[in-house]
Amino acid sequence: MNIAIMSHTKKQELMVQFCTAYCGILSKHSVCGTNATGRMVADATGLPVQLFLSHEHGGIEQIGQRIIYNEIDMVLFFNSPQDEEMDKDVLYITRLCDQHSVPVATNVATAELLIHSLARGDLDWREGMNPNRVPFAL
Structure with missing residues (x-):
């Protein structure tokens, strides 16, 4: 499965901690992320993370x-719900996920539910959504 990681600047350390805690599960999948968050996770965990542009330069898009x-x-x-700087970006991504039936977590509690579901195979139905897809190449 292809997993995208992004985070508000104030939540980057939480994303690093989350990915460190679930590195064993994530290592069985392809991970991509916006530049700063993805680099921090890759450096902390050793996971191969395909890096996209930074948030400011179009990584969200x-x-x-x-x-x-x-x-x-x-x-x-x-x-980070207290900071309205990224509200339009969060809305953009969550709307796309809703339109295309992609599970999305905007907080650590929901992310834990999704990661455990991923480990159990509950999300294997996603593989049928695009049978010709290949994992991210680094």
Whole structure:
């Protein structure tokens, strides 16, 4: 499965901690992320993470396009609800996920539910959504 990770600046450390805790599960899948978050996770965990542009330079839109083309199976986008700076980006990604039936978590509690579901195979139905898809190549 292809998993996208993104986070608000104030939530990047939480994303690193989450990915460190679930590195064993994530290592069985392809992970991509916006530049800063993806790099921090890769450095901390040793996971290969395909890096897209930074948030400021269009990384959110790059991941959004992959959602549209059914190349993403799960999105973890840790949001900081007190900071309205990224509200439009979170709304953009969550709307795309809703339109294309892609599971999305905007907080650590929901991310834990999704990661455990992934480990149990509960999300295997996503593989039938795009049978010709290949994992991200680094």
